[in-house]
Amino acid sequence: MSDNRVIVVGGGLAGLAASVRIAESGVPVDLFSMVPVKRSHSVCAQGGINACNEIARQQGYSEYEHFDETIYGGDFLADQHPVLEMANWAPKIIDLLDRMGVPFNRTHEGFRDLRLFGGSLFKRTHFAGATTGQQLLYALDEQTRRYETEGKVTKYEFWEFLWPITHEGRCVGIVAQDMRTMQIRAFRASAVVMATGGCGLVFGKSTNSVICTGGAASRCYQAGAAYGNPEMVQVHPTAIPGADKLRLMSESARGEGGRVWVPRKKGDTRNPVDIPEEERWYFLEERYPAYGNIVPRDIATREIFDVCVNEGMGVDGQNQVYLDLTHRDPDYLTVKLGGILDIYEKFVGVDPRFTPMKIFPAVHYSMGGLWTDYTPGDYNPDAPKPGHKSGSPIPVDAQKGHGLTIGATNNMMTSIPGLYAFGEVNFAYHGANRLGANALLSCIFDGLCNGVSVVNYIKDVKEEAPQGVFDEAVRSEQAKHDKLVASTSGGTGDKAYNPYQIAKELGDEMTAASTVVKTGPRLEQAIAKIGELMQRFGKVELGDAASWTNQSLSFTRATGDMLKIADAILRAGLLREESRGAHFRKDFPERDDSRFFKTSVARYNPETGKSDIEFVPVKAPLVEPRARTYGKSDTKKETKETAAAAS
Amino acid sequence: MSSTEALREHEAQERKANRARAKAGRSVIFKIIRCDGPGKPSRWESFKVPVEPGSNVISCLKWIAANPVTIDGKQTTPPVWDSGCLEEVCGACTMVINGKVRQSCSCLIDEYAPLEGDTITLEPMSKFPVVRDLWVDRARLFNALKRVKAWVPIDSTYAQGAGPKESPEHQQTRYRLSECMSCGCCLEACPQYNIEEDESKWDESFIGAHAISQARLFNEHETGKRLKGERLEELSDKGGVGDCGNAQNCVKVCPKHIPLTESIGAMGRATTIHAIASFFTGKK
Numbered sequence: 001m002s003d004n005r006v007i008v009v010g011g012g013l014a015g016l017a018a019s020v021r022i023a024e025s026g027v028p029v030d031l032f033s034m035v036p037v038k039r040s041h042s043v044c045a046q047g048g049i050n051a052c053n054e055i056a057r058q059q060g061y062s063e064y065e066h067f068d069e070t071i072y073g074g075d076f077l078a079d080q081h082p083v084l085e086m087a088n089w090a091p092k093i094i095d096l097l098d099r100m101g102v103p104f105n106r107t108h109e110g111f112r113d114l115r116l117f118g119g120s121l122f123k124r125t126h127f128a129g130a131t132t133g134q135q136l137l138y139a140l141d142e143q144t145r146r147y148e149t150e151g152k153v154t155k156y157e158f159w160e161f162l163w164p165i166t167h168e169g170r171c172v173g174i175v176a177q178d179m180r181t182m183q184i185r186a187f188r189a190s191a192v193v194m195a196t197g198g199c200g201l202v203f204g205k206s207t208n209s210v211i212c213t214g215g216a217a218s219r220c221y222q223a224g225a226a227y228g229n230p231e232m233v234q235v236h237p238t239a240i241p242g243a244d245k246l247r248l249m250s251e252s253a254r255g256e257g258g259r260v261w262v263p264r265k266k267g268d269t270r271n272p273v274d275i276p277e278e279e280r281w282y283f284l285e286e287r288y289p290a291y292g293n294i295v296p297r298d299i300a301t302r303e304i305f306d307v308c309v310n311e312g313m314g315v316d317g318q319n320q321v322y323l324d325l326t327h328r329d330p331d332y333l334t335v336k337l338g339g340i341l342d343i344y345e346k347f348v349g350v351d352p353r354f355t356p357m358k359i360f361p362a363v364h365y366s367m368g369g370l371w372t373d374y375t376p377g378d379y380n381p382d383a384p385k386p387g388h389k390s391g392s393p394i395p396v397d398a399q400k401g402h403g404l405t406i407g408a409t410n411n412m413m414t415s416i417p418g419l420y421a422f423g424e425v426n427f428a429y430h431g432a433n434r435l436g437a438n439a440l441l442s443c444i445f446d447g448l449c450n451g452v453s454v455v456n457y458i459k460d461v462k463e464e465a466p467q468g469v470f471d472e473a474v475r476s477e478q479a480k481h482d483k484l485v486a487s488t489s490g491g492t493g494d495k496a497y498n499p500y501q502i503a504k505e506l507g508d509e510m511t512a513a514s515t516v517v518k519t520g521p522r523l524e525q526a527i528a529k530i531g532e533l534m535q536r537f538g539k540v541e542l543g544d545a546a547s548w549t550n551q552s553l554s555f556t557r558a559t560g561d562m563l564k565i566a567d568a569i570l571r572a573g574l575l576r577e578e579s580r581g582a583h584f585r586k587d588f589p590e591r592d593d594s595r596f597f598k599t600s601v602a603r604y605n606p607e608t609g610k611s612d613i614e615f616v617p618v619k620a621p622l623v624e625p626r627a628r629t630y631g632k633s634d635t636k637k638e639t640k641e642t643a644a645a646a647s
Numbered sequence: 648m649s650s651t652e653a654l655r656e657h658e659a660q661e662r663k664a665n666r667a668r669a670k671a672g673r674s675v676i677f678k679i680i681r682c683d684g685p686g687k688p689s690r691w692e693s694f695k696v697p698v699e700p701g702s703n704v705i706s707c708l709k710w711i712a713a714n715p716v717t718i719d720g721k722q723t724t725p726p727v728w729d730s731g732c733l734e735e736v737c738g739a740c741t742m743v744i745n746g747k748v749r750q751s752c753s754c755l756i757d758e759y760a761p762l763e764g765d766t767i768t769l770e771p772m773s774k775f776p777v778v779r780d781l782w783v784d785r786a787r788l789f790n791a792l793k794r795v796k797a798w799v800p801i802d803s804t805y806a807q808g809a810g811p812k813e814s815p816e817h818q819q820t821r822y823r824l825s826e827c828m829s830c831g832c833c834l835e836a837c838p839q840y841n842i843e844e845d846e847s848k849w850d851e852s853f854i855g856a857h858a859i860s861q862a863r864l865f866n867e868h869e870t871g872k873r874l875k876g877e878r879l880e881e882l883s884d885k886g887g888v889g890d891c892g893n894a895q896n897c898v899k900v901c902p903k904h905i906p907l908t909e910s911i912g913a914m915g916r917a918t919t920i921h922a923i924a925s926f927f928t929g930k931k
Contacts, residue, residue: 021804036789038829039737098810101799101868103822110812129822134736138825142798149793180778209732243699244706244752245733335819339826343734346753347701349666448804500713543715544724548684549779551727552712 004458005030007174007189009161009216011037013133013440014423015195016140017447018454022193023144023152025455030187031144032156032176034211038141041197041209042443045133046250046340048115048125049097049440051090055114061122063087064394067403068623070438073119073296074367074431075581075591075628077229077599079619081376082412082428084403086445093444094126100139103128105336115336116255119296119435121390130250130339136440160554161216164192164223164419165473167465171418175477180549184478186470190458191418194220195447198366198424202562202569203515204507206363207239207248217370217425218561221568226415227602228371228427230565230611231573234434234582235515237300238323239362240347246362247347249323250340251436253357254293256333259324260284260304261356262313272315272322272356283307290631298433298582299630301361305516308360315358324356363515365439367430367582368569370421371601372412374428376619377402384624404449409457412450418461420454422446427599432581484542484553491541499540499556502533506559509533510566514573519586523574530566534609537563568602568611575613576600593625651899662758669757673698676718676766677707679726682777689777692726693718698760704744704751704769705733728781735902738830742781743770748835748900772835776844787849788831791858794850795878799871811869824864824910826903833857833897833907839890853890854882856897860910866917879914879921888914 006022008015011033019029033040052063067087071078098104098112104126105113114123128135147153158179165173165186173188199214200206221227238253238260239246254260261280268275284303285292295303304321308314315321325333325341330353333341344352379401404411412428414421421427423443430438495501513526537560544552578592579585598615605612674695682689695718696707712725731739733752740751745759745768760767775783813821833856834840843852862878865871882888888911897907 024804035731035737035739036785036829038789039731039739041732043736043828044732044734092806095806095809096801096804099799099801099807099870101810101821101865101871103813103818103825105822106813106815106818108815110814112809113815128825131736131826134828135822135825139799142792143801145789145793146796146798146800180784209737210730241701242703243701244703244709247734339736346735347703347755349663349755349758498713500709543712546683546724546779549727549782552725 004190004461005188006191006193006454006458007032007187008193008195009174010040010195010197010423010425011144012040012042012195012197012423013137013140013443014446015040015193016137016144017444018193018195018422018451019153020140020143020147021448021451022455023147025452027455027458029153030156030189031153032159032161032174034158034160034179036157037144037155038138040137041212042137042440043134044207044209044248045440046130046248047117047252047255048127048132048437049094049136050117050124050435050437051094051126051441052087052124053091053094053112053114053126056122056124059122060391061124062394063090065122065390066090066124069120070429070435071431071623072626072628073435074433076597076620076625077232077431077580077618078429079374079599080622081403081619082374084379084401084622085377085449086403086429086442088403089445089449090441093441093448096448097136097139097444100143102135102139105129115252116294117436118251118254118294118300125255125437127252130252130337130341133440136444161196161219162477163219163473164416165470166223166416167469169417171416172465173470175473177477177481179554182547182550184474184481186474188465188470190461191420191454193420193422193454194370194414194425195422196425198369199562199565200363200366202506202566203233203363203510204504205244205246207236207246213558213562214366214565215558215561218565220370220414220416220419221602222561222564222604224416224604225419226371227368227568228599229368229432229572230568230602231514231576231583231600232367232432232581233363233515233569234297234365234367235301235361236364237297237304237361238359239364240344240357241320241360242347247343248362248364249344249357249359250337251297253323253325253337253340256336257325257328258293259327260293260300260321261324262307262315262321266313267317269316272324273326281313288630288632295630296433296435298584301516302584304361320358320360322356323359325352326354326356330354361516363511365434366424367427367432367434369425369427370414372414372421372426372428373410374412375405375408375410377404377406379403380621384621406449407452407456409453409460411453412446413453413457418457420450422450432583481553484540484556485545487540488542488545493541496536497539497541499542499552499559502537502540503555503559503562506530506533506562506566510569514570517584517586518573520574520577523570527567527570527574530563530570534563564604564609571611572600572602572613575615591628597625654899665759665761666755666757669761670763671700673763675707675756675760676764677711678766678768679781680770681723681726681780682771684779685776692723698756700757702756704754704756704767705730705740707756708751726781727779729783736828738828741772741830741832743772743835744768748772748832750830750902753902772831774834774840774842775831776842785829785831787843788829788834788855788857790849791854792829792861794854794881795858795862795865796874797858797861797865799865799868800873801870817867821864821867823905824860824867827857827860827905828903829857830902831857832900832902836896836900838894838896839892851885853886856891856907856911859888859914860905860907863910863913876921879918882914883918883922888918891915
């Protein structure tokens with residue numbers, strides 16, 4: 001199959017890892033990205049990348065434990081086989097990145113340094129300053145450039161993916177548009193890998209880059225690909241509020257000793273450094289004595305939200321709490337966290353080495369994404385293991401068994417044959433909540449491990465799709481494009497049909513209804529609101545008719561696609577009448593395994609333009625669900641009981 | 648304190664002072680160069696933009712895009728600009744602001760235009776061809792990374808154990824160099840780096856500080872060193888390190904404070920040594 005090519009859409013960690021792996025096997029790769037790949041959103045990842053390592057191993061940690069933490073952290077919603085395989089690969093992935101020249105921080109003796117991260121009691125997070133994502137992306141960008149000079153990878157940068165082309169049920173290429181010339185054309189491929197990241201912009205302001213609309217994923221979903229767990233969207237506990245975006249303050253700030261607190265006295269206006277220790281409320285440490293400030297993200301987020309919104313204890317009466325590093329040595333902080341502390345200083349104008357930071361939760365990561373399949377490996381115990389306790393001996397040989405059958409052609413393939421989903425756009429791995437420093441791992445794992453599956457798949461692809469299929473796909477996209485351009489003239493001028501206004505209302509509604517705390521009635525209200533926005537979008541009026549570098553057009557098109565994803569997020573959230581991981585329903589505050597130990601699978605209904613949701617049992621043969629408490633001490637309840645007894 | 652550090656400190660003090668006197672509820676005038684495409688004439692357009700605390704150039708550009716009416720009440724098109732992460736790690740949103748090249752995301756309005764009616768000018772970088780308005784095509788910058796083979800030539804992606812051990816000091820040196828986000832500030836400020844639209848001339852025109860520094864980065868890596876000779880050959884060639892005029896503007900504008908002049912010095916010496924060694928070993 002010498003003329004078989006693979007298209008990779010997206011040049012972040014997942015897309016580049018896939019490109020390198022596939023090109024290395026001798027298959028030519030066409031790599032599409034809306035930005036020069038070195039500027040992909042992966043650069044924003046700060047904290048690190050998790051893997052079992054020799055020190056942690058001698059302390060009782062293992063790949064199995066990493067797997068178990070990830071499942072537990074994700075509140076048992078992830079299918080378990082791929083997670084085990086990912087944890088098994090993690091140490092090898094770190095070694096490979098090390099060989100590629102990633103400047104991982106070092107110990108005095110020259111070994112890779114490690115830091116503590118949320119959801120683990122072991123140091124198992126490798127890092128390069130506080131810009132680990134940037135450093136990993138650069139390493140893969142460099143390897144991709146190397147293959148580019150050898151003619152094995154062809155880059156299409158500033159090209160936007162518009163639609164997957166299918167023929168006889170298989171994906172045979174894509175339609176894409178040059179963002180400068182606005183040319184729309186079809187590209188043939190034997191397989192297509194979507195590595196297009198998350199959909200943070202559905203929520204308006206988030207920690208995501210401006211390109212993270214989820215538009216590409218939405219187009220695949222509208223073309224018939226199933227979408228898994230759309231309602232599972234991570235709200236990161238610590239972000240810097242801002243006018244244009246909410247900038248991430250890495251979890252590593254807590255991993256390196258950062259303490260979260262508010263003044264015990266409501267509305268205390270004193271300078272935080274003047275507030276004595278006993279007048280500070282370290283609410284995470286108080287409520288979670290074992291994990292303290294390094295509880296997983298969903299828990300930290302809800303506690304911060306609770307303290308600010310429900311108890312009104314936020315700093316300066318606003319929705320913000322202190323994240324305090326001032327007790328650490330400033331020079332130590334510069335070495336370990338320099339990059340992120342500089343960001344804070346740059347955007348807020350205050351040096352966090354000497355003044356506590358003010359932070360609040362922000363939408364950060366989509367655990368949900370295109371639904372994908374896999375073939376399990378040889379590690380399949382007859383019965384799931386009982387609750388695994390952190391640091392206890394691992395099940396015999398567990399880490400040696402394979403979670404996945406390596407190279408099986410359906411690994412991480414979407415419901416459309418030949419269309420794969422890698423990285424954040426893939427729903428696998430993180431269940432209902434992602435652990436910090438597991439995202440970089442899952443992206444690179446997808447590319448390296450499942451890139452092999454793509455190569456194997458195209459070996460069996462023989463028939464050629466007729467040219468008419470591609471011409472028709474281009475015609476269809478051109479028609480949608482022309483309709484949008486035509487809307488610039490003869491419009492009403494009414495702001496209701498302004499795409500930026502529609503996008504803003506979408507973001508505001510989604511943030512209000514479907515982030516930290518959700519309820520049935522509020523979700524229903526939001527579904528109605530999205531319906532209204534969809535109607536208005538049908539009459540959208542574009543502000544720029546240019547046939548050259550028309551950014552408004554690209555943004556407007558993505559807005560329409562974001563509405564479709566928002567509908568799926570809300571409907572799945574409404575039907576999931578339980579609380580699990582990032583999905584917290586105030587009206588159903590407990591996890592309900594009897595009804596919802598299930599993946600929500602959303603399918604686009606072209607008749608209604610809405611989402612049909614189905615619940616499918618989680619594939620969980622390796623470890624049984626257990627209560628996810630992170631050792632919380634119920635101080636509030638105790639206080640109430642003590643007070644009642646006293647009165 | 649070096650002159651670069653003194654300059655940075657002075658600028659930081661100035662920004663801080665502006666922030667302290669920034670007026671709430673004010674409007675700021677944005678003067679923006681507009682250009683509809685390559686070869687098209689450019690023109691200035693001005694916009695009056697309401698400023699909130701924490702506003703930056705990006706949030707103001709977004710406001711203008713949603714309200715594309717000039718100060719004279721003329722309806723126009725939303726301005727076009729390049730942006731990505733908005734936290735100064737991707738390098739995309741680089742432009743010339745009030746005459747100085749920098750990232751627009753980290754440019755806080757309070758620090759640059761603290762008073763009612765203060766003006767901020769936005770221009771595209773001048774060393775790269777304009778695509779439209781403030782968006783330029785920096786493909787030549789990435790081509791320079793190919794010229795110096797800015798990668799570690801690993802055997803394959805199969806598991807073959809860990810990479811070389813490294814001291815923390817050496818890691819810190821490499822990490823600083825590795826923070827280069829290919830934004831192009833050093834090229835915009837460089838008097839020796841000129842716009843070149845003809846792609847066939849890229850391999851012979853001045854490669855720029857960023858790529859020289861990347862050559863140093865990869866020469867510092869145990870495996871990266873295998874290509875050291877080829878990198879130094881490229882830097883000795885036309886458009887290499889010899890074209891540097893030692894203006895030292897690059898290091899002053901680098902948003903990541905990368906020691907670019909130090910890299911240029913190191914690569915200058917290395918190419919000399921390489922040339923002498925090649926002469927005595929008869930390789931050249």
